[in-house]
Structures are given as structure tokens and as C-alpha cells.
Amino acid sequence: MIARAGRPSAHALALAAVAILLLASAALLPLEGPPLALLACPFRAATGLPCPGCGFTRAFHFAVRGRFAEAVAFSPLGTLVALACGIHAIWTALRLAGLPYAPRLEDARGARWAVAIALVANWIFVLLQGRP
Amino acid sequence: MLEGAVLARCPSCRNTFSTDRPGRQDCPVCGKPLVVPEPPAAVPAAGLDAVSEPAGTPWERRAQLGFFTAWLQTLQQAVLEPGKLFASARLDKGAAQLGFAVLNTSVFWALGQILERPLLIGQREQLRQLLEGMSDNPDVGPVVRRILEAQLQASSQSWVVALTLLTPVFTFVLLYVNAAVTHGIALLLGQAKRGFPATFAACAYACAPLVLLAVPACGSIVGLIWLVALTAVGMKVTHRISAAGAAASVLVPYFVLCCLMFAALGTLTLALRRAVGEP
Numbered sequence: 001m002i003a004r005a006g007r008p009s010a011h012a013l014a015l016a017a018v019a020i021l022l023l024a025s026a027a028l029l030p031l032e033g034p035p036l037a038l039l040a041c042p043f044r045a046a047t048g049l050p051c052p053g054c055g056f057t058r059a060f061h062f063a064v065r066g067r068f069a070e071a072v073a074f075s076p077l078g079t080l081v082a083l084a085c086g087i088h089a090i091w092t093a094l095r096l097a098g099l100p101y102a103p104r105l106e107d108a109r110g111a112r113w114a115v116a117i118a119l120v121a122n123w124i125f126v127l128l129q130g131r132p
Numbered sequence: 133m134l135e136g137a138v139l140a141r142c143p144s145c146r147n148t149f150s151t152d153r154p155g156r157q158d159c160p161v162c163g164k165p166l167v168v169p170e171p172p173a174a175v176p177a178a179g180l181d182a183v184s185e186p187a188g189t190p191w192e193r194r195a196q197l198g199f200f201t202a203w204l205q206t207l208q209q210a211v212l213e214p215g216k217l218f219a220s221a222r223l224d225k226g227a228a229q230l231g232f233a234v235l236n237t238s239v240f241w242a243l244g245q246i247l248e249r250p251l252l253i254g255q256r257e258q259l260r261q262l263l264e265g266m267s268d269n270p271d272v273g274p275v276v277r278r279i280l281e282a283q284l285q286a287s288s289q290s291w292v293v294a295l296t297l298l299t300p301v302f303t304f305v306l307l308y309v310n311a312a313v314t315h316g317i318a319l320l321l322g323q324a325k326r327g328f329p330a331t332f333a334a335c336a337y338a339c340a341p342l343v344l345l346a347v348p349a350c351g352s353i354v355g356l357i358w359l360v361a362l363t364a365v366g367m368k369v370t371h372r373i374s375a376a377g378a379a380a381s382v383l384v385p386y387f388v389l390c391c392l393m394f395a396a397l398g399t400l401t402l403a404l405r406r407a408v409g410e411p
Contacts, residue, residue, distance in 0.1 A: 010226045011328055018308040021301075105319070112320050 005102035008095045012102075016092035019085035026060035026082070052123045055131065056081070074131065077122035140168045189217055189337065191232045192225045206232065210340030214362055217337055218369035223329035229336035230307065236339050237303040242296045243346040249292070251348045303339075311335040318367065318381035325371045334366025 008016070043051035059078025062071035071079040095102060141148045145162035154170045187193070190209065194202030209217035221229070315331040318324040324331065341362060344355035360382060368378035 009329075010230075011332060014226075014230065014304075015308055015312065018305050021305055109322070112322060115320055 001104045002101050003104040004100055005095070005104075006100070008092050008102070012088075012092055012095075016089045019089045022060065023064050023082065023085055023089070026057070027064045029061075031057050031061040050126050050131070052119065052126070053078075054126050055129075073129065075122065076125060077119065138168075140166070142166055186220045186222055188222045188225060189220050192222055192228050194228075203232075203236075206337070207236075207340050207343065210337055210362065214337075214365045215369055218334060218366045221333040221337060221370060223326065223333060223370075226329055226332055226336075229333050230304070233307050233336040233339040234300050234303045237342045237345070238296075238299045240343045240346040241299050244348060244351060245292045245296060247346060248348040307335060307339070308332075314363065314367070314381060317384045318371065318377075321377060321380055321384075323367070323371060323373045323377040323381045325373060330370035331367065334363055334370045338362035338366050 043049070044054070055075030056078035059071045059075040060082045062068070062074065063079050063082035068079060071082065091099075091102070138151060139148050140151050142159040142162060142164065143166060144164040145159060149160050151157065151168055154168045156165065156167050158164065159166055190197055190202045190205035197205065206217065311328070311332045314335060315324055315328050318331060338359050341355045341358035344351040344358070347354075364375075364378045364382040367373065367381050368375055371378070373381075
């Protein structure tokens, strides 16, 4: 939902800064190679399966370069988070410039279930992809 | 004495009547004895304000208390009376809370690195010998070897300086990522009753035990476990939710963050390797 709002709060500004830092890191660093982590993922080491967050970094890497098909192939959720980071940063800049509207999260039971199902669906997708 | 007449109801005849004094008396309708209770004490307006708007933690009142006293009292409350600390946190003081977390973590991490160098010099030498000894051993897993190599590399002087300079930035990013993920899970579980600032206050003041980063070896592990426990206490108090709801909101993200942390570490390694010109 979009609602009328004043100037962005300190938290909104800080979150925008964090979003820009994350997107800038993904744009500057070569994150597409397989050995991303210093150590093996403990979840994969224990179970042999990818964890729910698997593919996030590479999804960010491809999303900031506009290669959305590849980003989604690694992690649909990671792609969505990267897009959310970009949208939040741009929206905050617009609010600083005087836009009197802001997205408002509705705390509805249906929305909570939808998000939970989306998280599980993303994990199933990553499991089925079976990437290293 | 009651200030003006009030309406009372007789428990025997159920009729209401007007009276201007509390205590034992007879019903003017049926004549049976009854007791009119004292009205609740009137709460002054200033008192009401104090309940709805907390005074602020010592850190949020550092202008009055002084920087060092405020920091020390906040730390003391976080460790000994966390409920009191989180209950007094003001949700409009996000910048102060961010400052506390970044300062606390950065200063004590840097201090820990300085103390660790002379104290753990023997351990590093042992690690170096171990690494040399097993370089030809095919039985040693590549993961173990990478752990040891990374530990050796991270203790070099250039790395310590680079990490010390970058710690405030990393603390800032990780604090917000942690708060955002914790808040997301709390929303998902229907536990986010008072918005993001309440979650942020819990996550920021939960960084207080990170003073233990200054203690070489075991300090960081104890500090991080304490941080998780304190975040749960903070969520319970700031959002006014149950202990189980708070524990679930806090522990689920750590499962997810665990994976993200490894990715962040990898990114950091890569960035620093490039910065020092290593392949």
C-alpha cells in the first residue's frame, strides 16, 4: 500500500545507505565464481543440500548488472531482495526530494502466509536447481 | 472524601443512587448495608506522560549524564538489568542507538586485536607449524586447510589495520541487516507489535556484551552468544510480546544469517586480497 508520508526517518535513510552499500559491493566485486565463501556453508557441509540463502550473492551480482534471468535462476528471493534494495534507495532519494508518499507494509495474516510460502518455494527452487 | 457525587449500585436491590462519600453506608432505596469503594487515585498528567514515553536509556541521556557515565550505565544495565534498559529505550532515538552499537563494537574489536597479538603469538606459531606439517598430507580436508590459512592471514598486521578501519562500516551494515531480518521474521510470526524502531533498539543495545571482543580467544564467542540472548530479551520488552515469540523471532534469523555471514566473509576476503594485490 502507498500512503502519504513526511520526510524519511533516520532508519529509512540508514537502510537506504545499507542498500546502496550492498548493491555497490555486488557491482564492484567479482562474485560470480563458485567459491564465494571463505569456508564451506555449514548447512551444506552437514546435509549436502543448499541452504535457504544459497544463491543470494550471485543473484545480487547478476541483478545489479541487469541480467535478471540469470539472477532468478540462482535465487528468485535474492533477486527480489536486490530489487527491493534498489527501489528503497531510489524511493528514499525521491522522498528527500519532496515526494510525499511511502510504501506501507500491512500486517495481515494473509500476507504473512504468502511470504512464508514464498520463502519455502524459493528454497524448493534452489534445491531443484542443485547448483554448487 | 469523594470529590463530588458519584453513582453507586446496591448489590442487593440493584438500584443506583448518588453518594458523595466512600465506605460503609446504607442503600437509600432498600436500606441494606453496602460499601462504596474508593475511586482509583487520579494519575497526574506528568505521570501519564512518563508511562507512555520512557525517559530514555542512560546512553540516550548522555548529554545530562556525561559520555563515559552514560556508556558505563548502559553497559551495566544491559548486563545486569536488561529488562530495565530495554523498557527505558526511546523509539525515536535510533541514531543514538546506532552510535552506541557501532562505537561499542568497533572500539572493543580493535582493542581485542591489539591485545590478541602479543598474547596469542605462540598459538599463531603453532598454527604455522601445523600448516607446514600437513601441507603434503592428503588426508587433511581442504576446508580445514582453508580455515587455518585464513586464520593465519587474518592475524597479519595489514589485515588487522584494514579490518579495524572497516569495522565501523561492517558494524553499521550488519546491525541494519540483522535488525531488518529479525524484524522481517517477527512480522512473519506476527510478533512485530511496535514497528522497526523497536526491533532496532533491541538489536542495537544487544551489542553491549560485544565489549567482550576485547578479551582474547573466548571473548568473541561468549559475546556473540550473549548478544543473541540479549536481542531476545530486547524484542520481548520493546515489542511487549511473549518470551517464546521473542525467542522465535531472534533465533530463526540467525539460522539464515549464518549463511549470509559466510558469504560476507568471502566477499571481505576477496576485497582485501584484491586491495593488497594478491590473486
